[in-house]
Amino acid sequence: MVGLSDIPCVGKLVDRISDAAVDAFFRGFRYMFCYKDLVKTLDSQVEKAYTEEERVSTKVAAERANGKLIKPHVDKWQKEAEEIMESAEKFAEIHKTRHSWRCIQCLPIPNPVSLFRLGRAVVQKTERLTELINSGKELLDNEIAHLAPAENLPKSNTEYQEFQSRKDVYAELWRTLITDSSPILGICGMPGVGKTRMMEQLWKEAQEKKIFNKVTRGNVGNENLDVIHLQKQIAEHLDCKFESEDNAESRASQLKQSLLNAGKTLVILDDVWREIPLDVIGIPSGDGNSPVVSKILMTSREENVCLRNNCNTLVKITPLRNDEAWEQFKNFVGTAQIDYMQDESLAKKVCDKCGGLPLLIHAISKALQFETHNSWVDALEQLQKGEFVNIPGVEPQVYACVELGISKLHGDAKSCLFLCCLFPEDADIPIRELIQLATGSQLVCGNSRVLSMIDTLRLSSLLLDCEKDDRIKLHDLIRDVGRSIAFRDSKFAFSQVTCDVRLLDDADFVTTKFLRLDLDGDNIHIPDDLVCPNLQSLWIQFNNDIQQFSSGFFGMSANLRFLYLVGTYSPSKLQFSLRPLGKLRTLILKGCNLSHINNTCVGFFPENLETLCIWKGDFPEPLDLSNLKYLRKLEIKGSKVKMKPNTISSLSRLEELHIPDGLEIWCSESSDVQKPILVEINQLTRLKSLQIKFKISEPFQVTNIFDNLKLFNIRVGGWGSCVGKTDLSYKTSIVLQGCHEESLKSLIDKAEYVNLQCSNITVSSIFESNREAFTELRNLQIEECNKMDHLARMPHNDIQHSQQTSFSKLTYLEIIECSGLRYLFCNSVAKRLTQLQKLIIRDCPVMEAIVIHDGSSNGDIIHFSNLEELELSNVPRLTGFCRENKDAMMQPSVQFQPLFHRMVCYKIYFSNLIFILFDRIALIFIIEMLEVSKNYFKKFPKNMCQVVFFFLWVNEGGTSCEFYKLNKNIQPGEKKPHPGPITNFLEHPLRN
Structure with missing residues (x-):
């Protein structure tokens, strides 16, 4: 007998219908009789969702701390997560606690309809949570934030003042900017009259009112137009990256297309001295053929320069009345x-x-x-x-x-x-x-x-x-x-000369003391009879790759004591020797090619040199300076250098050695063992200043060479140079990465800047062995030093004998990822931190307090009078800023105390604090801290700055963000300030 399933097409349809019916039956059966298991599954997914939401929130907080903007879809996910988890949690709680699902209360007969609806709702919420968890994992696998775009606004030292005599001029320029007429505008006037300042105000107002899609600026500033430099300035504001670095035509084409793609654009050309070839630079000429309406605004000292540049609207600024x-x-x-x-x-x-x-x-x-x-x-x-x-x-x-x-x-x-x-x-x-x-x-x-x-x-x-x-x-x-x-001025007698082929015999050279020569040719002829008896300092700017001098150069420079040679573009190859300059004491080479100097028979450097600086040049390998017996300062920056063996040690008079990018002792092919750098440096008994980068494998044997240093910038291990932005700010700095010998402690305890990364040398061990250490310390950064239990403490017996100068100059303290750190200071050390301005603590999981009370306070007040910024991030066991010294570790069941506890807050002053960030700290800290703050604000000095508290925490309901502004006039009993939205705080931060 033939059934329906045997009929083509109809059979497949019947099979699908039967399968669907069976699935629906068993699914409904599961809804009615397995609802308790379904609720348990829902609870499990809620917990997983909370975990995933916390991971996302942690990453969001980290990106915000790095100054990045969170992408909109991430914020949307967080809001949806909060709503879904809250709904699922309430649903599970209600149905877990319901006592009966019977349709007849006196009989044990379940209500199938209610059970079916409950089971179906539970499964739907579980599936939504699963989708939420999976999407959260996708977020974590990708970038969730981006850097904020750079603010394209002018920077000025003074506020723009509106004067009656200039209102009409400004109004005319503004009217022309916002209309389609006059594509090229000009501002002219004498130096110092305010051309640039008016231009900057037009720029600022145009940006604020969004008149243009883009505003870009280039400083022309010289009669000799530098096309490539001007193109680079304009492209920077457009985020345009040139494909070619030296082809001006290609760059012009790319820049023009970038300006056209940007839409309505304002191009500012400041301090114009000559006619600007717009097509050569790549600026649309504004002749009406362009599909978009853009403007060009230029400033110049001379009216005719603006006219030659086809300025349709030209205004002249006159001095103030x-x-x-x-x-x-x-x-x-x-x-x-x-x-x-x-x-x-x-x-x-x-x-x-x-x-x-x-x-x-x-x-x-x-x-x-x-x-x-x-x-x-x-x-x-x-x-x-x-x-x-x-x-x-x-x-x-x-x-x-x-x-x-x-x-x-x-x-x-x-x-x-x-x-x-x-x-x-x-x-x-x-x-x-x-x-x-x-x-x-x-x-x-x-x-x-x-x-x-x-x-x-x-x-x-x-x-x-x-x-x-x-x-x-x-x-x-x-x-x-x-x-x-x-x-x-005959006292200074400066002079500057530009020449191509021949340096003219000028009578002024007889009295010149400091001369700058700009050489455009590659073989400069200097008259043999040219004598400059007073010339002691010479600055030569090379504008060609290869440079040669006639013999007259050395006659002119017979009394020269200072020589500065600069290659303008690519390193200039110097085809001459400086050996005849016997009186030369200081030589600086910048952007010069010295790779050939080992091939010269007579040598390149004068033997009587006392100072030699080589910046961003090409060196021979190996570099041999052993003939410079009188050298007192050697500085090589820009790249790593290989020295011939015994070169450094032969410079016995050397007092300053600055090779921040690294130094290697050259070894021949027959020798596989490289000589340690310190072996040669140890022989420099007169060394007072050292800037150098050591390999992490450098054997720091016991040496006293570090004890004599007055100035040092030393880096051991890691990437980059030993000299960074701190070079001018700190005379003594040291960066250590990894495990090292005890000999480096003598540098750490007297440095102004200390950075320890994964180091076995700890601040606490140095301070315990030397109570007079860290008297000059101003900036301390510690990362991943997990053996450190505390930063600095002092036994009660040592306090009365201490000079109280250690850490007294510390202004910046940053502690990151120190897993063993429980606290920073005892209170006898903390009260020395009167200069501390910024305190950052991140990712210290067992930290319990900032300051430990050691029983020596005698009622003394710890006054952080200069603290401006405090950040505590991911320190979950922090129970207070200050607490009693307890050897026993805190148990999870112990009740958390407020961050600023009532018993100690009146002894700690933060009179200049303007920004506080708390991340992942127990919520009980917040409200009581605000209440306590009211009581001790009145004890502050009358000139106390306003305080901004910014709280960011993660709780069971998701991420909550609030900020409070507490003014200095707050009184006990006043209503707490209303929290504002976090977006407003980030866009418009409060300032003093």
């Missing part, structure tokens, strides 16, 4: 200071001599702000009779004002300023390079003196800050006037 200049002058000096003067008219006369230039008004007013009456009188006299340098387009009183600011400087500050004036216009001047120029030319004695002079020039508004902390900048007007003074 007398009343406007006086108002700005009073704002800078201070109204109270003006009122306190014996004669207010004296200040007005000084202001009038500033010529209405905002730049000079700022410079002069700041220089005289706190000066006496006699200083004001003298300043006015200098302005009235001061000579000025004749530069076209600049009024006499302009240079008189600038010259006054420079003439008030003492000799060393002038020398530093004049050296800065020799750098190219708008150049970012490396401070390290300026230090070497000043000290090598013997214009200024000592690195510290140069740094002090830089600070003086900054405070005098003669130097500007750069985006990078290790560089400075010079305003173009200050540079022009400074060069003029340096060139005509």
